[in-house]
Amino acid sequence: MPFMPVKFNLQKRVKLAQGLWMIYWLSVIVGILIFSLGLFFKVELRKRSEMMDNNESHLVPNLLILVGLLAGGVSAFGGKVCHDSLDPVKFAKWKPMLKPYLLLCCGFNVLMLFTALLCFLMQFAVYLTLAEGLKNSIKFYKDTDTPGRCFMKRTLDMTQIEFRCCGNNNFRDWFEVQWISNRYLDMSNDLVKDRVLSNVEGKYLMDSVPFSCCNPGSPRPCIQHHLTNNTAHYDYDHRIEELNIWSRGCREALFAYFSSMMNSIGASSSSPSCWR
Amino acid sequence: MALMLVKFDMKKRVKLAQTIWFLYWFAVMAGVLVFSMGLFFKIELRKRSELMDNNESHLLPNVLILMGLIACGVNAFGGKVCYDSLDPSKFIKWKPMLKPFLMFCVGFNGLLFVTALLCFVMRIPLQFTLAEGLKNGMRFYKDTDTPGRCYMKRTLDLMQMEFRCCGNDHYRDWFEIQWVSNRYLDFSAKEVKDRIGSNVDGQYLMDGVPFSCCNPSSPRPCIQGQMTNNTAHYSYDHYTEELNVWKRGCREAMVSYYGGLMNTIGALVLLVTMLEIAVTIGLQYINSSLSSLVNPEDPESESEGWILEKTVGETFTDIMANMKAMSKGGKVEEEAEAGVATVS
Secondary structure: OOOOOOOOOHHHHHHHHHHHHHHHHHHHHHHHHHHHHHHHHHHHHHHOHHHHOOOOOOHHHHHHHHHHHHHHHHHHHHHHHHHHOOOHHHHHHHHHHHHHHHHHHHHHHHHHHHHHHHHHHOHHHHHHHHHHHHHHHHHOOOOOOOOOOOOHHHHHHHHHHHHOOOOOOOHHHHHHOOOOOHHHOOOOOHHHHHHHHOOOOOOOOOOOOOHHHEOOOOOOOOOOOOOOOHHHOOOOOOOOOOOOEOOOOHHHHHHHHHHHHHHHHHHHHHHHHHHO | OOEOOEEEOHHHHHHHHHHHHHHHHHHHHHHHHHHHHHHHHHHHHHHOHHHHOOOOOOHHHHHHHHHHHHHHHHHHHHHHHHHHOOOHHHHHHHHHHHHHHHHHHHHHHHHHHHHHHHHHHOHHHHHHHHHHHHHHHHHOOOOOOOOOOOOHHHHHHHHHHHHOOOOOOOHHHHHHOOOOOHHHOOOOOHHHHHHHHOOOOOOOOOOOOOHHHEOOOOOOOOOOOOOOOHHHOOOOOOOOOOOOEOOOOHHHHHHHHHHHHHHHHHHHHHHHHHHHHHHHHHHHHHHHHHHOOOOOOOOOOOEEEOOEOOOHHHHHHHHHHHHHHHHHHHHHHHHHHHHHHHHO
């Protein structure tokens, strides 16, 4: 007993072939869309790869690119077959390869659903990579003279300005690292010597943040230094001051950005597989 | 002797009509492009209107929007006429309005050319508006509690960060104004009282710049305060320090941004003008070739097409004569009326 049989006459067959041909061409366009979404995601990951220690996984965008290309090719072939099905002479040459082609299509649909699922799941991996990468970035902020890390300061400053965030979890992360290079510290100065000796690792720590943490929406000029010292600034209470610097951490900001991108890509690539 | 006479047979006429129809649809898209460029430019001006004292001239984007809409309409109509020109029965109904339509097209092309020129010329008033607006913007930087100006600080900070510039002409502009609000100055402190007493206007001036002037590419953390005091910072010489703050002035940055935008738009409008001239000439050929059939009953007969029926000089004298006749005709009518009035 065949599964879901339907009676067809010539008119119905022609209408079916035409409808399917139209859907196949739409699928080609959707394939191109998925390909470009994968490309866009790859470019975005590359842009911020420094923040992720250069070891972020490119699995998802590569898979999206592959799936997009395959979808385009498979749909174009399917459209050609549909077009030829109206002419019995032309259809005869496609008939033998139709069964393996349909099996391939089934497998391909499964792959597409799997890719969409991966888009949603890989967000955890991105989160962990970001946490590790940002921690190292903050550590290497001061190394503007070390080859391979000399642009870390600029990248981190631009990221904090663009994503409106400060530090890894919050701005206090900057209090725990030395973010001023030793080249700009006067080691003969008593103040500097005191600070350096005041901790085990001999780091110059201070309760200050870089300028890129400053919030332009603050009504007063940015207070970057002596953030926890209320008496260092007139009419300042660090416990209630909210607009001075960005209160969000960069890991949360970057993760929100990437996760919303991955969610929308996953949603838009799972719907075409339903059509197919 | 007609201007640029070309012989046409049926096949050539059909080819011409098809090509010009295709070009007309291209021109419709070009009209949409001009419209969207005008819209984009208007939005860009609106975004930064605070920095231009809210009195920037919106003439250019409004003209572009209008021209874009008219271009779409005109080209769509022209395309329809071209399409119908292949069918003599349909073409008959368009024939009477074709001459005024072509005159209108010529006038419209002239206006487009003027618009393109305007794009290049309007840069100069924009420069003055920007200079004035930025100077005021900096003066009102500290007024974050004054209604109507409370967002000036944020706008100016965001602009300096985005355009990578500092101050009006350079960063020293910030040394000449008070950019810290009085609410955050401790007037009981001796240092503050000294600074305020040291100048005629009683302003708190200092050799510091806001954080938005900082250059992220600098290898050292940003030096914002006491910029001209070499001893205040270790290993610092303000004469040779280049990467610390942005060196470019914001007026120069904004002028080059808007100037580049206007140049691009002007160049594109020139291209669109040339396209419009081409389609107008094409339509004139179609019109003239269909009205000069050797055998009017046979649509497949040969014909001639031209841009002007007579030479340029003769056409000009004809137009002058027509205008004189029209004005004379008007005068005769007036005299007749006056005569009637005096008689009665």
